[in-house]
Amino acid sequence: xxxxxxxxxxxxxxxxxxxxxxxxxxxxxxxxxxxxxxxxxxxxxxxxxxxxxxxxxxxxxxxxxxxxxxxxxxxxxxxxxxxxxxxxxxxxxxxxxxxxxxxxxxxxx
Numbered sequence: 001x002x003x004x005x006x007x008x009x010x011x012x013x014x015x016x017x018x019x020x021x022x023x024x025x026x027x028x029x030x031x032x033x034x035x036x037x038x039x040x041x042x043x044x045x046x047x048x049x050x051x052x053x054x055x056x057x058x059x060x061x062x063x064x065x066x067x068x069x070x071x072x073x074x075x076x077x078x079x080x081x082x083x084x085x086x087x088x089x090x091x092x093x094x095x096x097x098x099x100x101x102x103x104x105x106x107x108x109x
Contacts, residue, residue, distance in 0.1 A: 003083040010072040021077045031070040037063045 001009070014021055022030065041060045043049045075082045101107055 003086060007072055007076055007082060010069060011076050021073055024074060024077060027070055027074050031067065031074065034063065034066045034070055038067060
């Protein structure tokens, strides 16, 4: 699925199952919640925190997909073509950081 197809799929889902998009502020708050859930799993699975019983059924892939879904909602409702935006962003990063990371002694093993 391309980003364009994902944006269409989310829009169709919202129109058929979600009634309408939440407003942008609500979606920003939801996005923050979802990112927090990702952080919680990362802290427990890859960090030093232990899992609580209520966290054991959480799946990182599912939580990342929740983040992507809300991010796509925000893009759709603000008229952003994520495919185009991502291509431009990747080009910007490539030009800006073409040697930056290679020159970073902290990244050398």
